[in-house]
Amino acid sequence: MTYAIECRQLTKTWPGNPPVEAVRGIDLQVEQGTCFGVLGPNGAGKTTTIEICEGLLQATSGDAFVLGKNWATQADEIRQEIGISLQETRLSEKLTVLETLTLFRSFYKSGMEPAEAIAKVSLQEKADARIKALSGGQRQRVAVATALIGNPKLLFLDEPTTGLDPQSRRDLWRIITEFRESGGTVLLTTHYMDEAERLCDRVAIFDRGKILAIDSPQQLIADLGAEHVVVFAVSGDGAKSLADDFGARLPGVISARLESEHRCLSVREPHIAIPALLSLINERGLRLTSLTTRQATLEDVFVHYAGHGLTDNAAGGVR
Amino acid sequence: MSASWKMHPVTQLFLARFREFIRQPEAVFWSYVFPLVMMIALGLAFRSEPMEAISIVVQDGRGSEALKATLSGSRKLIVSSGTQSECRQQLRAGQSELIVVAKNAGKSDTVAAETPDEVTFVFDPTRPGSVYARDAVNDVLQQAAGRKDPMPTSDLAVTEPGSRYIDFLVPGLIGMGLMGGGVWGVGFAIVDMRIRQVLKRFLGTPMKKSHFVAAMMFSRMVFMIPEIIIVLLVSRFVFGVVNHGSYLTVILLIAMGAFEFAGIGLLIASRAKTLEAVSGLMNLAMVPMWIGSGIFFSAKRFPEFAQPLIELLPLTPLIAALRHVMQEGAGVLQILPELSLITLWGAVTFVVAIRVFRWE
Numbered sequence: 001m002t003y004a005i006e007c008r009q010l011t012k013t014w015p016g017n018p019p020v021e022a023v024r025g026i027d028l029q030v031e032q033g034t035c036f037g038v039l040g041p042n043g044a045g046k047t048t049t050i051e052i053c054e055g056l057l058q059a060t061s062g063d064a065f066v067l068g069k070n071w072a073t074q075a076d077e078i079r080q081e082i083g084i085s086l087q088e089t090r091l092s093e094k095l096t097v098l099e100t101l102t103l104f105r106s107f108y109k110s111g112m113e114p115a116e117a118i119a120k121v122s123l124q125e126k127a128d129a130r131i132k133a134l135s136g137g138q139r140q141r142v143a144v145a146t147a148l149i150g151n152p153k154l155l156f157l158d159e160p161t162t163g164l165d166p167q168s169r170r171d172l173w174r175i176i177t178e179f180r181e182s183g184g185t186v187l188l189t190t191h192y193m194d195e196a197e198r199l200c201d202r203v204a205i206f207d208r209g210k211i212l213a214i215d216s217p218q219q220l221i222a223d224l225g226a227e228h229v230v231v232f233a234v235s236g237d238g239a240k241s242l243a244d245d246f247g248a249r250l251p252g253v254i255s256a257r258l259e260s261e262h263r264c265l266s267v268r269e270p271h272i273a274i275p276a277l278l279s280l281i282n283e284r285g286l287r288l289t290s291l292t293t294r295q296a297t298l299e300d301v302f303v304h305y306a307g308h309g310l311t312d313n314a315a316g317g318v319r
Numbered sequence: 320m321s322a323s324w325k326m327h328p329v330t331q332l333f334l335a336r337f338r339e340f341i342r343q344p345e346a347v348f349w350s351y352v353f354p355l356v357m358m359i360a361l362g363l364a365f366r367s368e369p370m371e372a373i374s375i376v377v378q379d380g381r382g383s384e385a386l387k388a389t390l391s392g393s394r395k396l397i398v399s400s401g402t403q404s405e406c407r408q409q410l411r412a413g414q415s416e417l418i419v420v421a422k423n424a425g426k427s428d429t430v431a432a433e434t435p436d437e438v439t440f441v442f443d444p445t446r447p448g449s450v451y452a453r454d455a456v457n458d459v460l461q462q463a464a465g466r467k468d469p470m471p472t473s474d475l476a477v478t479e480p481g482s483r484y485i486d487f488l489v490p491g492l493i494g495m496g497l498m499g500g501g502v503w504g505v506g507f508a509i510v511d512m513r514i515r516q517v518l519k520r521f522l523g524t525p526m527k528k529s530h531f532v533a534a535m536m537f538s539r540m541v542f543m544i545p546e547i548i549i550v551l552l553v554s555r556f557v558f559g560v561v562n563h564g565s566y567l568t569v570i571l572l573i574a575m576g577a578f579e580f581a582g583i584g585l586l587i588a589s590r591a592k593t594l595e596a597v598s599g600l601m602n603l604a605m606v607p608m609w610i611g612s613g614i615f616f617s618a619k620r621f622p623e624f625a626q627p628l629i630e631l632l633p634l635t636p637l638i639a640a641l642r643h644v645m646q647e648g649a650g651v652l653q654i655l656p657e658l659s660l661i662t663l664w665g666a667v668t669f670v671v672a673i674r675v676f677r678w679e
Binding site: 054055056076079082084086089090091094095099103104105106109130146150 | 327519
């Protein structure tokens with residue numbers, strides 16, 4: 001079976017002084033009928049990669065095949081078979097939802113009726129409303145409807161839920177899930193780890209233009225070897241001067257890190273690690289001010305590979 | 320059949336543009352009212368009326384009173400008097416066109432009322448009003464001194480529509496409207512769509528670029544129709560401007576002019592990323608035409624060496640052809656050279672714009 005998307009040694013360098021290497025050698029394959037997530041902080045090269053796959057940007061080197069076709073020679077055919085939602089598109093505010101979709105429908109040889117696309121994103125009541133009158137979540141649903149109108153085999157969604165309220169996010173998750181269940185392939189970028197865990201069959205973790213890891217969310221978490229995280233804070237004399245990896249050598253602990261006000265231990269066996277941690281704190285004459293545990297998430301996977309947090313602005317570079 | 324027509328991308332893109340346009344009442348208002356206001360204001364300012372009396376000033380001195388009395392007898396002249404510096408001041412400020420200085424050598428300098436033996440005219444030969452005033456005053460003085468004209472003459476006044484300034488102005492304003500509408504209307508719309516990433520979104524669809532560009536140009540041609548009709552109607556019924564040619568030819572010219580300037584607007588906006596950048600470029604492109612292409616005065620007034628450059632400006636052939644048709648009743652064949660030039664401009668800018676167009 002051909003891959004829905006296949007990238008080989010993809011690079012993109014923006015000319016400048018100094019040149020910016022937004023994408024530095026990406027290899028990835030997306031199987032048909034799956035939902036693939038591209039994760040990473042701002043500036044990781046997510047949007048650049050997705051836009052190369054969408055045919056909006058030209059790679060500096062490397063190849064990107066979409067549905068087994070080549071952008072250089074089969075661009076028109078590819079465009080008939082993909083649907084795109086950009087990170088930020090402000091569709092014309094003066095047009096109604098129905099008019100906007102009728103316009104987009106006219107670009108495709110085949111596709112669904114505009115009314116059907118509107119129904120897919122549950123905007124029937126707003127069909128005759130102008131875009132101007134819609135909320136952010138509704139506008140995003142119109143954007144997704146314009147991506148669905150040509151009955152695509154492959155849907156590209158660049159940060160589809162950024163800035164949306166929880167209800168709107170769930171609405172979009174439902175639309176994406178339905179599309180995938182009907183046999184479609186989805187490539188989405190996000191910096192929400194919960195979104196990726198919930199929607200994606202596989203994810204690629206991007207940082208500074210490279211892929212740090214690719215696998216299913218469950219497997220990436222399992223590969224950490226530590227499915228639990230112990231989060232704690234201490235006070236008392238010497239609390240400030242503790243090493244960042246305080247507790248790393250305790251039994252059952254895989255790694256330790258300092259996250260602003262809290263310390264996190266990635267832990268394989270909490271029932272061994274926690275008593276050991278408590279006695280170490282006692283020995284040093286410190287006082288425990290908080291202690292919680294949680295399941296490891298993709299966020300921990302990201303920190304494990306990248307060595308810095310997702311929300312840290314350490315990534316540098318450009319989109 | 321009707322369903323496929325409904326779905327054609329050029330039609331849909333045109334409809335989208337058309338809806339965006341008519342749903343912006345303020346934009347509609349300005350694009351239709353501005354040329355009208357311009358025409359009415361200029362039409363009133365330069366209305367053709369019999370030439371008013373000319374203001375002249377007599378410099379105080381010997382013989383000045385007698386001189387003033389003689390000149391005041393003429394209905395063509397408005398006469399005042401003043402000291403030398405007052406006179407110069409009036410001439411500089413344009414309040415008077417001419418200073419008349421009486422000379423009365425060797426006689427008593429207290430008597431301002433006696434007849435002067437000689438008169439000097441002080442005037443600016445580059446001012447048409449001054450030159451006219453000099454001749455008019457000279458005539459009055461010579462006749463008062465007893466000159467008899469050997470050749471009898473008589474005047475027959477005619478003012479024909481077609482030769483007045485307003486008749487000259489209306490084709491110029493139509494051309495200016497076509498230029499402004501095309502360049503501004505298309506230029507701003509394109510850059511706005513680029514900023515909103517709509518162009519980039521379109522690039523991600525199978526939409527053909529030529530369809531998009533054709534729809535932009537066609538919609539501009541359609542938006543121009545009401546504007547031109549309003550200008551033609553008002554000029555006809557308010558100023559009595561008559562079209563001496565065929566309306567069909569005028570419409571053809573207007574359609575091709577709209578096509579030409581939509582293409583130029585498209586080219587100007589083809590790479591600009593911000594509204595500021597495109598505004599600058601649009602002004603850069605339009606200023607030479609506002610000045611040089613003969614909107615308000617004939618382009619022939621520019622020196623000979625500038626003429627080839629002026630002929631190259633896209634607006635020059637459009638206005639020239641409109642005047643040929645409306646003022647002289649020229650037919651399509653007579654304006655063929657201009658028409659070809661206009662079409663060429665539109666076609667070349669269309670092709671180049673598609674080539675260099677920046678979609679993101």
